Amino acid sequence: MTDDQSAGGIRVLLAEDQGMVREALAALLGLEGDIDVVAQVGRGDEVVEAVLAHRVQVAVLDIEMPGMTGIEAAAELRRRSPGTRVVIATTFGRPGYLRKAMESGADAFLVKDAPAAELAEAVRRVLRGERVIDPTLAAAALAEGANPLTGRELEVLAAAADGAVNAEIARRLHLSEGTVRNYLSMAIQKTGARNRAEAVRIAAAKGWM
Amino acid sequence: MTDDQSAGGIRVLLAEDQGMVREALAALLGLEGDIDVVAQVGRGDEVVEAVLAHRVQVAVLDIEMPGMTGIEAAAELRRRSPGTRVVIATTFGRPGYLRKAMESGADAFLVKDAPAAELAEAVRRVLRGERVIDPTLAAAALAEGANPLTGRELEVLAAAADGAVNAEIARRLHLSEGTVRNYLSMAIQKTGARNRAEAVRIAAAKGWM
DNA sequence: TCCTGCGTATGACGGATGTCATGCCGCCCC
DNA sequence: GGGGCGGCATGACATCCGTCATACGCAGGA
Numbered sequence: 275m276t277d278d279q280s281a282g283g284i285r286v287l288l289a290e291d292q293g294m295v296r297e298a299l300a301a302l303l304g305l306e307g308d309i310d311v312v313a314q315v316g317r318g319d320e321v322v323e324a325v326l327a328h329r330v331q332v333a334v335l336d337i338e339m340p341g342m343t344g345i346e347a348a349a350e351l352r353r354r355s356p357g358t359r360v361v362i363a364t365t366f367g368r369p370g371y372l373r374k375a376m377e378s379g380a381d382a383f384l385v386k387d388a389p390a391a392e393l394a395e396a397v398r399r400v401l402r403g404e405r406v407i408d409p410t411l412a413a414a415a416l417a418e419g420a421n422p423l424t425g426r427e428l429e430v431l432a433a434a435a436d437g438a439v440n441a442e443i444a445r446r447l448h449l450s451e452g453t454v455r456n457y458l459s460m461a462i463q464k465t466g467a468r469n470r471a472e473a474v475r476i477a478a479a480k481g482w483m
Numbered sequence: 484m485t486d487d488q489s490a491g492g493i494r495v496l497l498a499e500d501q502g503m504v505r506e507a508l509a510a511l512l513g514l515e516g517d518i519d520v521v522a523q524v525g526r527g528d529e530v531v532e533a534v535l536a537h538r539v540q541v542a543v544l545d546i547e548m549p550g551m552t553g554i555e556a557a558a559e560l561r562r563r564s565p566g567t568r569v570v571i572a573t574t575f576g577r578p579g580y581l582r583k584a585m586e587s588g589a590d591a592f593l594v595k596d597a598p599a600a601e602l603a604e605a606v607r608r609v610l611r612g613e614r615v616i617d618p619t620l621a622a623a624a625l626a627e628g629a630n631p632l633t634g635r636e637l638e639v640l641a642a643a644a645d646g647a648v649n650a651e652i653a654r655r656l657h658l659s660e661g662t663v664r665n666y667l668s669m670a671i672q673k674t675g676a677r678n679r680a681e682a683v684r685i686a687a688a689k690g691w692m
Numbered sequence: 693t694c695c696t697g698c699g700t701a702t703g704a705c706g707g708a709t710g711t712c713a714t715g716c717c718g719c720c721c722c
Numbered sequence: 723g724g725g726g727c728g729g730c731a732t733g734a735c736a737t738c739c740g741t742c743a744t745a746c747g748c749a750g751g752a
Contacts, residue, residue: 292574297599298507301514365501390506426699437681440739453700459740469708469740471680472646633728649708662730668710678710678738 318342370481382406527551579690591615
């Protein structure tokens, strides 16, 4: 997963769990004369090590990855390699994702719907110190406000997401069953849903989970 | 979306809704000397027209697309352009998807986790008349057996998936509320779930929905 | 210091959900 | 022509879920 021949271009790392997509993006960036993809990883928890090993200037991270999300990896990078710029490229343009990405210190946020040319352009711009954010998404994130759900409410909602019954959620999180009901009731109200399933759907769509 | 300069290679169409991924895959295939990506579309319902317009030999289709799924597009192609070979390339390696893809006349079924080289290789092989299927996935599809859910059960389950309450499902499908309960009960039993949410999750994971 | 928000818990109530039995109709296959 | 299956329905029952009121401890901010 390391293709390290320095030719003088921008040193880029690609983190993306789907091999075919990752290699295709590498091929795409490789066509740009000023960019060298010097490392590729398929897991979030391999990002920091690879960045340090290959003196990466710009890390392009997917969000959904095994081991660690791209957002968590961005936060790690902020600590362990503060000079490295971070571009988040994700399938889902959820406002909550954008917010979390920015808080974790990302420099750019792209959705994969966008034309491919934007990726190379974003890499160049973050290296110049600019921030690159889809304006539509930025507006949506601002309009929506912050995630209203508390940590515990999110945990309970996540457990409910895969169809667990109250008693099981209680066991998993070491809570009483009544407390689980209370949290879910709160989450349902805050999301404006009519039941737990809808609450899960809404929270997921907004990138709160 | 049409990049039509014949250079004598295999004439390929790419259908994939995420622009960045689509163009990256095009770049990747473009690096192969014997393949020409002569058309790109971002919607399922544009596939047939583009295939006919560009004399496409191999169509590479994603499953999840707006307008029409890749599987439906494959079935359309089978009727309208029987000489065109079809490669399904999908994010989700669900056994039910493989089964449906094969029934709709696809020649190859790849998951995007696989190394990029397999895509070009699959294009060449289907053109020679071979079928290309991930053996692990094929085994899983056979082991699992066919979708046990009836049409109506699937419709009710799909309506329940986005958090609709029984009364609303009944209204949407013109059923009585009791009937909705019966269908959901059936679906819960057949999937081995404990409630509707888990039934939805299981059915989705197996590609039944 | 007091107030607020979060985490946790209990109890009670009404409505939603899941199960089961039973029935009817239409279709297809033997 | 009879049997089986899918689609549709009703009624009854037990449980689960969602809501609300109330309570306590702990932290952090005014």
